[in-house]
Amino acid sequence: MNEREWLAEQFEANRTHLQAVAYRMLGSLSEADDAVQEAWLHLSRSDMSNVKNLGGWLTTVVARICLDMLRVRNSRREESLEESVSEPAMSRVGGTDPEQEALLADAVGRALLVVLDTLTPAERLAFVLHDIFDVPFEQIAPIVERSEVATRQLASRARRRVRGGAKAQDADLTSQRAVVDAFLNASREGSFETLLTVLDPKVVLRYDRVAADQNVPGEAHGAQAVARLFVGRARETQSALINGSVGIIVAPRGRLLLVLEVAIVNGRIAEINAISDPARLRKLDLAVLDY
Numbered sequence: 001m002n003e004r005e006w007l008a009e010q011f012e013a014n015r016t017h018l019q020a021v022a023y024r025m026l027g028s029l030s031e032a033d034d035a036v037q038e039a040w041l042h043l044s045r046s047d048m049s050n051v052k053n054l055g056g057w058l059t060t061v062v063a064r065i066c067l068d069m070l071r072v073r074n075s076r077r078e079e080s081l082e083e084s085v086s087e088p089a090m091s092r093v094g095g096t097d098p099e100q101e102a103l104l105a106d107a108v109g110r111a112l113l114v115v116l117d118t119l120t121p122a123e124r125l126a127f128v129l130h131d132i133f134d135v136p137f138e139q140i141a142p143i144v145e146r147s148e149v150a151t152r153q154l155a156s157r158a159r160r161r162v163r164g165g166a167k168a169q170d171a172d173l174t175s176q177r178a179v180v181d182a183f184l185n186a187s188r189e190g191s192f193e194t195l196l197t198v199l200d201p202k203v204v205l206r207y208d209r210v211a212a213d214q215n216v217p218g219e220a221h222g223a224q225a226v227a228r229l230f231v232g233r234a235r236e237t238q239s240a241l242i243n244g245s246v247g248i249i250v251a252p253r254g255r256l257l258l259v260l261e262v263a264i265v266n267g268r269i270a271e272i273n274a275i276s277d278p279a280r281l282r283k284l285d286l287a288v289l290d291y
Contacts, residue, residue: 007048011040014055018062024128025066027113027254029101035065059135063125063143070121098253102236105254111240111288112162113254118286119158126151127158164241164287176246177289179264180239184248187234195227200270205229207274226272241287249286256281 018039022032039061051057105113116124122144129135129143141151179198186194205220220226236252242261250258259281263271275281 004044007043010054011043011058014058017055018058021059021128021133022062022066023104024108024113024116024132025063025124026069027117029104031069035062035069038065056139059129059133060139060143063129063140067121067125067143070124074121101253105251108254109288110236110238110251110254111249111286114240114249114251114256115162115286115288117254117256119161122146123154123158123161126154127162130155131159162288164244164285173241173246173289175267176262176264177239179267179269180246180248180262183230183262183269184234184237184239187230187232187237190232192227192231195231196223198269199223199226200265200268203268203270203272205272205274208277208280239289241285241289243285246289259284259286 015036018036019032022035023029026032026035039058042061125144126140129140130137137148137151141148144151144154183198186198201223203223203226205226207218220229237248237250239246240249242259247262248260249256259275261273262269
């Protein structure tokens, strides 16, 4: 076996790990594949005679590539949230199987992908590499071109955003989440009767202007009417912290499309506000309940 064949074999042995790192960094399976492929090009053109830890070297290379891709993405964010949420179920041209990416988004956590997308590129890299893949800060610091102390601060800041600060430990959130999760489970299972037990008889569902512009009624009143709208339709949803309270995000393949703010009274959902306006979505304080 010559050196190139050996490198190709080692690269394939690390491919799954590299794809996992890249996907969490980029939130797109096709872009993650691009980053991994570029890492192979780096490897095939580099002198590896002095590299003792090939897996670590490849992780660093993929992280740098992803950081550059995120910076480019941020710099041209004229694509703004409007474009990124308006075609959530479509794969890129020549890209990947949407079903495969949806499964991956489920495995990673849709809420986590959505919140990661609100971080700066450096924060996202520091958090993903350290908190998810246990890469030490001394290795991350050169990638983000900061001191080790500053890199720790990046990860800490990201961690607070992801977890929603101390709010996630609030005991009241446990009961809120139980109600929201019961609602989502009933919706996924298509159980109309169970939905009625979770909804207040006088529940009100309101849609914002953007949803209403898409031929969706502006409001629905009463448990029967609201249950009919949600039965069997919660497949792309997940509970999340929204401005400090438990609500629902709709994020196909981890792309934020809709947020449902939920008001709970006496253990039942009394009000649902559906937000799909990109300008409003951008201003929401989102966090995951676990990851």
